[in-house]
Amino acid sequence: MWQDFVNAVSGLIQESGFANMTPLHLLMIVIACVFLYLAIAKEYEPLLLVPISFGMLAANLPLGELMHPHLWDANPIDYGAILQQGGLFDLLYLGVKLGIYPPLIFLGIGVMTDFGPLISNPKSLLLGAAAQFGIFGTYLGAMALGKFTEKQAASIAIIGGADGPTAIWLTTKLAPELLGPIALAAYSYMALVPVIQPPIMKALTTKKEREIVMEQLRPVSKTEKILFPIVVTILTVLIIPSAAPLIAMLMLGNLFRESGVVGRLSETAENALINIITIFLGLTVGATASADKLSQPGFGLQALLIIVLGLIAFSVGTAAGVLFGKIMNWFSGGKVNPLIGSAGVSAVPMAARVSQKVGQEANPENFLLMHAMGPNVAGVIGSAIAAGVLLYMVG
């Protein structure tokens, strides 16, 4: 009887997660807890970082069977096996792997975005393009390091687009094995925009330039706003078909908003739908950062390099935007404040707020927010196009 009791207890202990815990599991759990702390106590992008870090935590608890990385590492992927043997996170991850969640998030972003400042001053699209230098500059850097394949370098470079869903979308297509670190780097740097950007903006501009007060934007009619998503979709998708999922859904969302006749759809897309997708996306992206991955040779170094390259991508994008803003300022005869260029890196609306804040520090009567929103939303379109180009060229 006593022996049976001991056997039962020892069997339970051996089959528990504790007995199967490795140092790598423990390390991942600690990392997940650090991210949870940053999300909850420091409020760094909590809407995304809480599900991402909790996904990482739950997936790294041994024997939980929520996620099976080996099923996703198979080449080609056996979707039948995933449906039969997969855990909860495996099934939810299908939406990431099949490229469904990021475009749906773009639908919600489209509803929330006012392209009015961009339509009012279309030249700000050029600032949105300039900030994408960060993407291509980092691609060059990643390739020069020689530690990454072409596809991995392209996925890392897209962090410079400062657009989480775009980064996830491109990475699942090109280098899904790096999804965890790339998503974490992208969202962490987006949260750090107010810390990363101001020193670069101040270093590249004079006080006189930062003080420039821009002319008020002209009012935009409703017809112009309704036509905008239709024109952008037709033109962009015809030229770069690979960017269609992101651009089409972004513009559909915006058409919902501007048409004013589908209030219920707009409301669903910008609230319930985007929140549901954010939960699924965050949880499963976090779950891909598993201890098994960390044990693969060279992965730790790659993850570290991704963090460094992501920061470079962000900084180069900011610098390129500001420098192009200076060029536009010279050409316009001193009418463009170069600070709005940094908002071209996307990260809506945080980057535009940073332009406003830095501008107001130089001149308290300066209101750059609406001027910066033009390049800011142009950056969303720019990074989606850049992702489409990279997918076409590298994929």
Next chain:
Amino acid sequence: MDLRTLNIVLVGMVVLYVVLTLLIFCIKIYSAIISKFSNRKNNSDNNGNPGKEVVETTSVNSNSTNHGLSPELIAVITAAIAASMGGSGTGLKVRSIKRIGHTTPIWNVAGRSEYILTRL
């Protein structure tokens, strides 16, 4: 660094600039067409109804002047009217603003102030 990498970077940036420049032209062209069309419509409306205002007008009270009202207060009141009427607010004219006397019982006013103070 090989030529293919440089080629990807070059093509990527060129395509990005070409697409966005085309977008700029498209936006400018359709904005110009729309503004021309709406101007023509406004002109024809004016010709058809010479005595009628083309723009939306809201007169709070036609007997007042703006003495004692700061430009900020006028801007706030105009913005509030534009917001409550919906639309872009383009063409809205506030011709006069007049302070009207209390028509609410004093107890209601006191209750309202107390309620507002609890929310501050």
